[in-house]
Amino acid sequence: MSGALAELARTRLEAVERFLESRGLTIDAVGEAVVGALGEPATILLTSSPVHGLANALSDIDTVCIVEGGEEVAGMATQLFAAGNHLEYVHFTRALLERDLDHLERVAALAPAAAVAAYHGWNTARTVRLKYLERIVNGIATDGTMPFADHLPDLATMWKWSSLERAIRLAALAIIAERAGESRGRLAYAANSTLYAMDAVLCDRDSVCGNRKWFLLRWDRFCRTRHGGEPPVAAIETARTALGRIPVEGAALAGTMVETVAELGQALGAPVGTLACAPPAGTRELALLPGGSMVVLSGGGAVPTADGSPAPAEASLAELAELDAAAAAALLRRLRAEALRLEVWP
Amino acid sequence: MTLPRPYPRAWGGRARDPVAVVEAWTTVAWLLAVEGRAYLEDIEGGGRQPQMLAVVKLRMLELLADLDARLAGSCPPAEDHLLALALEYGVDEMIRLDGPQLLECLDLRDGLLDEHGDPEGIRRLFQRLLDDFPGELPNPLVPAGQGEVLAAMQTWSRLGAELGIDISHLRGFMEDA
Numbered sequence: 352m353s354g355a356l357a358e359l360a361r362t363r364l365e366a367v368e369r370f371l372e373s374r375g376l377t378i379d380a381v382g383e384a385v386v387g388a389l390g391e392p393a394t395i396l397l398t399s400s401p402v403h404g405l406a407n408a409l410s411d412i413d414t415v416c417i418v419e420g421g422e423e424v425a426g427m428a429t430q431l432f433a434a435g436n437h438l439e440y441v442h443f444t445r446a447l448l449e450r451d452l453d454h455l456e457r458v459a460a461l462a463p464a465a466a467v468a469a470y471h472g473w474n475t476a477r478t479v480r481l482k483y484l485e486r487i488v489n490g491i492a493t494d495g496t497m498p499f500a501d502h503l504p505d506l507a508t509m510w511k512w513s514s515l516e517r518a519i520r521l522a523a524l525a526i527i528a529e530r531a532g533e534s535r536g537r538l539a540y541a542a543n544s545t546l547y548a549m550d551a552v553l554c555d556r557d558s559v560c561g562n563r564k565w566f567l568l569r570w571d572r573f574c575r576t577r578h579g580g581e582p583p584v585a586a587i588e589t590a591r592t593a594l595g596r597i598p599v600e601g602a603a604l605a606g607t608m609v610e611t612v613a614e615l616g617q618a619l620g621a622p623v624g625t626l627a628c629a630p631p632a633g634t635r636e637l638a639l640l641p642g643g644s645m646v647v648l649s650g651g652g653a654v655p656t657a658d659g660s661p662a663p664a665e666a667s668l669a670e671l672a673e674l675d676a677a678a679a680a681a682l683l684r685r686l687r688a689e690a691l692r693l694e695v696w697p
Numbered sequence: 698m699t700l701p702r703p704y705p706r707a708w709g710g711r712a713r714d715p716v717a718v719v720e721a722w723t724t725v726a727w728l729l730a731v732e733g734r735a736y737l738e739d740i741e742g743g744g745r746q747p748q749m750l751a752v753v754k755l756r757m758l759e760l761l762a763d764l765d766a767r768l769a770g771s772c773p774p775a776e777d778h779l780l781a782l783a784l785e786y787g788v789d790e791m792i793r794l795d796g797p798q799l800l801e802c803l804d805l806r807d808g809l810l811d812e813h814g815d816p817e818g819i820r821r822l823f824q825r826l827l828d829d830f831p832g833e834l835p836n837p838l839v840p841a842g843q844g845e846v847l848a849a850m851q852t853w854s855r856l857g858a859e860l861g862i863d864i865s866h867l868r869g870f871m872e873d874a
Binding site: 405407408409410430432437517520521524528533535536537538539540541542543545546563564565566567568570571591594595648650651652686687689 | 742743749752771774778782811812837843
């Protein structure tokens with residue numbers, strides 16, 4: 352483990368100990384309660400918000416148990432009430448976890464688009480779900496170490512590409528919604544785009560915490576303590592300020608979104624170019640009335656829609672910002688129905 | 698703002714296809730009991746974390762839009778779109794509130810990422826959805842709630858068996874939780 356990761360483990364251990372003390376617990380007491388309930392020896396990891404120094408008075412005490420041998424199973428989360436506290440534990444066998452950590456290393460080496468596809472397919476293809484993978488790699492063991500911290504850079508890389516892709520896609524949706532004349536919808540997309548932009552930068556600095564509710568608080572701490580002002584931090588803060596200034600019926604935000612994600616992509620090493628827009632295989636549009644179609648989706652389901660002008664097969668964010676209102680509305684309807692999908696890095 | 702009565706169609710006695718209704722209502726019951734209550738706990742515990750509360754308020758509107766689509770019998774929209782759809786089109790099935798009314802519930806003064814708004818409006822809305830649900834929702838966040846969750850699962854299995862409906866759709870949600 353590098354010096355930086357060892358320092359991270361020390362900081363996190365202190366945060367966990369402070370949190371547990373506020374609940375009348377110690378790290379050893381949690382370990383003993385969980386091993387007692389599990390009924391076999393295991394490495395007990397303290398995880399989630401206390402590890403990141405984000406816990407509050409009502410935060411859960413979430414643990415993950417890594418057991419050495421036995422049948423290879425990934426257990427369901429189990430709730431435990433001990434000494435007036437609500438604890439959760441879930442267990443995985445080490446062999447099974449190591450297979451998924453090896454896979455994580457391969458995903459982190461992929462190009463951004465392929466890594467994002469692997470991220471989205473992870474929970475169906477792998478045994479240790481993403482939520483637990485993130486908790487395990489960030490987790491503090493009862494001996495005060497971070498036993499899986501060496502995998503943090505790989506985890507951060509995969510998560511960074513996912514959050515960056517989401518920030519760009521949501522920025523595109525904000526622009527399309529604005530062109531379509533949606534006053535409130537555009538702000539919703541822009542707010543979430545800004546949150547994912549923040550998370551992408553945090554992941555780039557090896558801070559991974561997948562729950563979106565913590566993105567803004569983590570970001571503010573990050574900006575205050577160390578890195579304020581450096582690109583793309585300033586651009587994201589500008590977008591956040593702009594969002595605050597734009598009232599529901601107010602000025603255009605497309606320009607701000609285009610500039611922010613362009614600077615973000617550049618700074619993180621995956622520039623934003625032309626986005627592709629294509630229907631998922633098997634999607635059909637059948638005539639309903641003159642000017643109206645029934646869109647039949649590949650996954651089942653159908654939705655009627657007004658035809659509008661044909662969607663562009665590819666467009667940059669700046670070109671999306673030039674769409675006329677009818678074309679933007681037709682595109683937005685189809686994207687929401689999943690009759691079309693946006694690909695950020697085709 | 699005075700909230701209208703939740704679940705207008707159900708309380709109005711409008712019957713629909715039983716397979717769709719059972720799947721929708723058991724799913725909504727589960728998500729409201731688990732995720733809805735967890736967000737209420739976030740509001741209660743997050744008094745000193747306004748940045749967390751700002752995002753939780755948006756997440757609660759996203760959950761509301763998701764549940765609303767399920768009760769309406771639609772495929773729930775992708776997560777990217779939930780907040781935009783709630784604010785642009787409002788919700789009908791969980792409770793009838795339009796976009797501006799939902800925005801009012803968020804108590805925003807300075808944009809959607811505003812950290813200064815009061816979470817009381819959205820807290821009151823979700824508490825009303827829990828209180829007015831047809832039946833008592835289990836509470837997995839308290840010690841007695843584990844038994845309540847198991848009892849609800851057993852009841853829903855019997856309900857499914859009685860009507861010849863597979864309720865395995867809940868398994869994925871349980872794993873997520």
